[in-house]
Amino acid sequence: MSASAYIYDHARSPRAKGRPSGALHEVTPVNLAAQVLAALRDRNGLDTALVDDVILGCTNAFGEQGADIARTAALLADYGQHVPGLQIDRYCASGLEAVNLAAAQVAAGHKQAIVAGGVEMMSRVVPLSGGGAWVTDPQGVWHTYFAPTGVSADLLATLDGYSREQLDAYGLESQRRCAAAVADGRFDRALVPIKDVIGQVLLARDEFPRPDVTLSGLAELNPAFTALGEQGGFDAVALQRYPQLERVEHRHTAGTSSGVVDGASSVLVGSAEFGRQAGLKPRARLVSHASVGSEPFLMLDGPAAASRKALKLAGMTTGDIDLFEINEAFAAVVLRYLRAMELDPARVNVNGGAIALGHPLGATGAMLLGTVLDELERRNLRTGLITLCAAAGQATATIIERV
Numbered sequence: 001m002s003a004s005a006y007i008y009d010h011a012r013s014p015r016a017k018g019r020p021s022g023a024l025h026e027v028t029p030v031n032l033a034a035q036v037l038a039a040l041r042d043r044n045g046l047d048t049a050l051v052d053d054v055i056l057g058c059t060n061a062f063g064e065q066g067a068d069i070a071r072t073a074a075l076l077a078d079y080g081q082h083v084p085g086l087q088i089d090r091y092c093a094s095g096l097e098a099v100n101l102a103a104a105q106v107a108a109g110h111k112q113a114i115v116a117g118g119v120e121m122m123s124r125v126v127p128l129s130g131g132g133a134w135v136t137d138p139q140g141v142w143h144t145y146f147a148p149t150g151v152s153a154d155l156l157a158t159l160d161g162y163s164r165e166q167l168d169a170y171g172l173e174s175q176r177r178c179a180a181a182v183a184d185g186r187f188d189r190a191l192v193p194i195k196d197v198i199g200q201v202l203l204a205r206d207e208f209p210r211p212d213v214t215l216s217g218l219a220e221l222n223p224a225f226t227a228l229g230e231q232g233g234f235d236a237v238a239l240q241r242y243p244q245l246e247r248v249e250h251r252h253t254a255g256t257s258s259g260v261v262d263g264a265s266s267v268l269v270g271s272a273e274f275g276r277q278a279g280l281k282p283r284a285r286l287v288s289h290a291s292v293g294s295e296p297f298l299m300l301d302g303p304a305a306a307s308r309k310a311l312k313l314a315g316m317t318t319g320d321i322d323l324f325e326i327n328e329a330f331a332a333v334v335l336r337y338l339r340a341m342e343l344d345p346a347r348v349n350v351n352g353g354a355i356a357l358g359h360p361l362g363a364t365g366a367m368l369l370g371t372v373l374d375e376l377e378r379r380n381l382r383t384g385l386i387t388l389c390a391a392a393g394q395a396t397a398t399i400i401e402r403v
Contacts, residue, residue, distance in 0.1 A: 057094025096365025
């Protein structure tokens with residue numbers, strides 16, 4: 001990058017249970033995104049005349065979430081009509097990739113300020129129900145050995161030898177750390193209370209965490225992806241791709257997989273000159289970012305490679321990073337990352353993650369970036385690395401530094 005791009009602020013909705021009984025189900029995706037965009041503007045006294053674009057990630061960009069939801073959300077949030085909108089999709093990494101794209105354009109001098117983030121209403125738009133070549137095209141399915149992510153997570157656990165007990169222990173730790181963070185109010189600064197059409201607050205705090213979970217309770221849960229693997233035929237596909245295995249051991253449960261939730265996020269990215277014009281002080285600098293592809297059937301092992309690439313671009317090592325945030329798509333994803341990067345678990349996902357809080361697909365990456373930034377400030381630390389795996393064998397990583 002030829003110049004620096006800075007993070008001025010971030011905001012997110014609470015995560016709500018992604019089903020019809022969830023607290024935000026009555027809210028449309030565009031309205032949810034618009035409320036978060038409006039809150040980011042209002043809390044910073046931001047003149048949207050200074051904003052050059054809105055970029056939102058969305059993994060299931062069809063139906064209520066299609067038709068360039070970023071543009072419609074910006075208009076619904078009463079941003080200036082000159083502000084365009086861009087909707088992007090890199091599956092689960094979409095929200096972080098939106099921030100990275102914003103940072104690249106700002107650093108290149110093409111734009112001065114961009115609001116980036118994501119939205120996903122999993123209670124209203126069922127993942128993958130819109131089809132797509134990766135899911136429905138016979139050639140694409142055959143060539144990539146397509147499988148649902150849950151089967152891939154169990155394959156990863158089988159290949160690496162993670163036991164059910166190890167996965168459950170990680171799931172419990174995510175809940176424990178999240179409960180401590182909630183009790184301490186560590187998420188409060190970022191949260192935007194979401195309202196209904198008459199202005200009544202529907203949800204002000206994350207709905208998904210289960211702080212009363214116990215290890216014995218987790219042990220009683222049935223594996224979540226056995227039927228998909230065995231009856232759906234995906235175990236057979238896995239053994240074709242990985243013939244060294246005798247079978248796929250199905251070990252992940254609802255307690256060791258990311259939660260299905262609704263949510264939206266936003267991050268204000270801008271240049272130094274934008275900050276001077278807006279009267280805002282930057283909170284962090286975007287140091288580097290990288291995306292990679294990985295083996296598409298296993299698909300969940302890319303975060304280490306993406307992180308190494310981002311570190312190399314920044315001229316840094318893991319020792320230069322104070323806090324790591326890897327999306328808890330499944331417990332095995334984090335365990336693989338800890339092993340591959342040789343990290344102390346005490347520096348990783350210190351406030352819990354998607355197993356406890358939920359994973360609103362296209363919004364999660366920007367949420368994680370905000371979580372890391374808030375925690376760096378709380379602990380008076382300097383650098384953070386955020387990374388997510390993504391479907392079809394991809395991953396994205398971003399490094400930020402407080403200023």
